[in-house]
Amino acid sequence: MLLSSETTSSRPVKTTGLHVGDAVPGAKKHDPILIADSVKRTFGGLTAVDIEHVEIPRGAITALIGPNGAGKTTFFNLLTGFDKPDTGTWSFDGRSLAHVPAYRVARMGLIRTFQLTKSLALLSVMENMKLGAKNQVGENLFRSLIPAIWRKQDAEIEAKAMDLLTRFKLDAKKDDYAASMSGGQRKLLEMARALMSDPTLVMLDEPMAGVNPALKQSLLDHILDLKASGMTVLFVEHDMHMVRHIADWVIVMAEGKVVAEGDPYTVMEDPAVVDAYLGAHHDTDLGTDAEHVEALKELIDDEQ
Amino acid sequence: MDWGAIFGNAAVELISPTTAAYALAALGLAIHFGFTGLLNFGQAGFMLLGAYGYAIPALKLGWPFWACVLTALAASVIFALILGIPTLRLRADYLAIVTIAAAEVLRLIFTTNEFDAVTGSANGLSGFQTDLLALNPFPEGRYGFGPFVFDNRVWFFLVIAWIVVAIAAVFTWLIMRSPWGRVVKGIREDEDAVRSLGKNVYSYKIQSLVLGGLLGTLAGILFVLPRAVVPSYFQPTLTFFIYAILLLGGAATILGPIVGSIVFWVLLSFFSGFVSRAVEAGWLPFMSQVQAGQLRFILVGVAIMLIVVFMPQGILGNRKDLAFVK
Numbered sequence: 001m002l003l004s005s006e007t008t009s010s011r012p013v014k015t016t017g018l019h020v021g022d023a024v025p026g027a028k029k030h031d032p033i034l035i036a037d038s039v040k041r042t043f044g045g046l047t048a049v050d051i052e053h054v055e056i057p058r059g060a061i062t063a064l065i066g067p068n069g070a071g072k073t074t075f076f077n078l079l080t081g082f083d084k085p086d087t088g089t090w091s092f093d094g095r096s097l098a099h100v101p102a103y104r105v106a107r108m109g110l111i112r113t114f115q116l117t118k119s120l121a122l123l124s125v126m127e128n129m130k131l132g133a134k135n136q137v138g139e140n141l142f143r144s145l146i147p148a149i150w151r152k153q154d155a156e157i158e159a160k161a162m163d164l165l166t167r168f169k170l171d172a173k174k175d176d177y178a179a180s181m182s183g184g185q186r187k188l189l190e191m192a193r194a195l196m197s198d199p200t201l202v203m204l205d206e207p208m209a210g211v212n213p214a215l216k217q218s219l220l221d222h223i224l225d226l227k228a229s230g231m232t233v234l235f236v237e238h239d240m241h242m243v244r245h246i247a248d249w250v251i252v253m254a255e256g257k258v259v260a261e262g263d264p265y266t267v268m269e270d271p272a273v274v275d276a277y278l279g280a281h282h283d284t285d286l287g288t289d290a291e292h293v294e295a296l297k298e299l300i301d302d303e304q
Numbered sequence: 305m306d307w308g309a310i311f312g313n314a315a316v317e318l319i320s321p322t323t324a325a326y327a328l329a330a331l332g333l334a335i336h337f338g339f340t341g342l343l344n345f346g347q348a349g350f351m352l353l354g355a356y357g358y359a360i361p362a363l364k365l366g367w368p369f370w371a372c373v374l375t376a377l378a379a380s381v382i383f384a385l386i387l388g389i390p391t392l393r394l395r396a397d398y399l400a401i402v403t404i405a406a407a408e409v410l411r412l413i414f415t416t417n418e419f420d421a422v423t424g425s426a427n428g429l430s431g432f433q434t435d436l437l438a439l440n441p442f443p444e445g446r447y448g449f450g451p452f453v454f455d456n457r458v459w460f461f462l463v464i465a466w467i468v469v470a471i472a473a474v475f476t477w478l479i480m481r482s483p484w485g486r487v488v489k490g491i492r493e494d495e496d497a498v499r500s501l502g503k504n505v506y507s508y509k510i511q512s513l514v515l516g517g518l519l520g521t522l523a524g525i526l527f528v529l530p531r532a533v534v535p536s537y538f539q540p541t542l543t544f545f546i547y548a549i550l551l552l553g554g555a556a557t558i559l560g561p562i563v564g565s566i567v568f569w570v571l572l573s574f575f576s577g578f579v580s581r582a583v584e585a586g587w588l589p590f591m592s593q594v595q596a597g598q599l600r601f602i603l604v605g606v607a608i609m610l611i612v613v614f615m616p617q618g619i620l621g622n623r624k625d626l627a628f629v630k
Contacts, residue, residue, distance in 0.1 A: 080500070
């Protein structure tokens with residue numbers, strides 16, 4: 001344990017006192033940035049998401065965890081307008097997000113990334129970045145014809161993109177196709193691109209999946225930087241070390257519902273969380289199921 | 305064997321108005337397919353609207369040429385909106401299905417005898433160029449140099465056609481290097497990613513469909529100016545030839561469609577001249593003249609296959625792209 005992350009980098013400062021009352025599922029927050037009420041999404045007979053009430057605290061890093069199939073990504077899609085729920089209301093910064101298309105949600109300052117990284121393969125890294133900037137005059141078809149109208153803004157965007165790329169150590173690759181980068185670098189690019197629009201809430205879907213340990217550390221630092229610069233972060237992650245290390249608040253989902261909430265240390269002790277991951281009967285000995293054995297014996301007797 | 309005539313005829317295709325028209329239609333398809341990733345298989349339908357949109361008001365209403373051009377362009381925008389509004393929210397394949405079907409529906413409507421009085425049904429329309437020809441600055445007669453000897457009418461259409469192609473190429477170049485072009489290229493790569501960055505993907509796709517369709521419509525006008533409008537020109541094979549030209553030249557390039565069209569037509573003319581004279585000379589005893597007329601398409605097909613296999617990025621495409629094609 002000579003070079004573990006705990007010893008090489010300083011422990012991040014956790015934000016505490018985010019909730020009002022007990023840390024139960026659906027706990028009220030002092031300053032929620034995102035509130036969802038009775039959001040339900042079914043696919044045929046399967047209820048993927050069925051959330052009664054959940055609040056995401058502002059200015060903190062919130063982790064959304066849960067076993068595979070718990071509905072985390074579906075919940076992400078619902079919040080960001082990429083999918084429509086059957087019922088429910090949800091609001092961001094006091095503005096309702098129901099029936100708001102995905103691109104408008106993004107313009108409101110809620111930017112997401114994807115579980116399977118979506119870098120724009122045959123665009124250069126710099127073009128990827130510039131696409132992230134908001135309110136570009138040159139994105140109007142008629143104004144795009146006259147470079148004099150958009151050139152100045154484009155130069156400013158490029159300077160900002162260069163700045164971010166330097167921060168993410170991608171500046172040397174700025175003229176390469178995004179397709180030429182490694183999976184981890186694409187994750188970095190996607191995050192950097194999301195920051196081009198100065199979002200207030202960044203939603204990261206499994207930012208660490210498929211990233212090597214060295215790059216993981218720098219990704220962690222970048223996420224902590226987001227918080228330091230006043231953004232709210234909500235992320236889905238399976239890497240519990242990372243969750244414990246940087247999350248201020250953890251929301252646990254299982255089978256479409258929020259089953260537990262709390263700070264990362266206490267929530268992991270919650271029996272509901274253990275049940276969600278391991279099953280409610282994980283320590284019941286199935287060998288002494290006397291009732292079933294008797295029933296089987298009777299069946300066999302009947303057959304004879 | 306008259307090699308001079310074969311090469312002469314092939315050289316004519318370098319600058320013929322038809323080459324220009326196909327180049328323009330392919331440029332429209334480059335906006336759709338090469339830059340935005342829209343699978344439009346109905347470019348022939350857009351060209352048909354150009355041809356009839358120009359010819360019908362000119363012949364039946366006696367409108368001046370500019371009003372006819374505007375009518376054609378308006379018809380094209382309406383067609384693009386009808387196709388795009390329901391399908392562009394869906395996956396890319398739906399646009400392909402709907403466009404190929406809609407183009408056929410249009411062609412059959414213009415072929416049916418029901419509207420003979422307006423469309424001339426299968427015989428089509430001719431003599432609609434009178435108003436435009438009144439402006440012909442070229443003096444009467446046949447002249448030119450080398451193989452390029454045309455009458456004043458063809459010179460006029462040829463100059464108009466290439467001027468329109470040049471303007472369209474500069475226009476496409478301007479929009480594709482702008483932030484607008486960046487968004488559109490992003491949509492080609494991954495529309496959800498672009499949506500997550502706050503761009504109204506649906507609106508951009510409609511704009512792209514309308515724009516490329518307008519170029520196709522202009523191409524339709526240029527295509528029929530030197531000839532009569534006949535519905536059978538606008539069969540699905542026309543769209544496939546334009547796709548062949550686009551892939552030949554390079555899908556996401558500005559000059560690719562133009563170079564592709566020139567290469568396509570020169571090859572086609574060369575093969576047709578060569579094969580028909582080879583049959584005449586008895587080099588291909590197993591083949592009749594009628595069969596020879598079809599063989600050229602087979603040979604062009606083989607030539608295009610070779611180019612696509614050994615140069616899949618097209619003549620002007622970026623080789624670098626290839627390393628990352630999934």
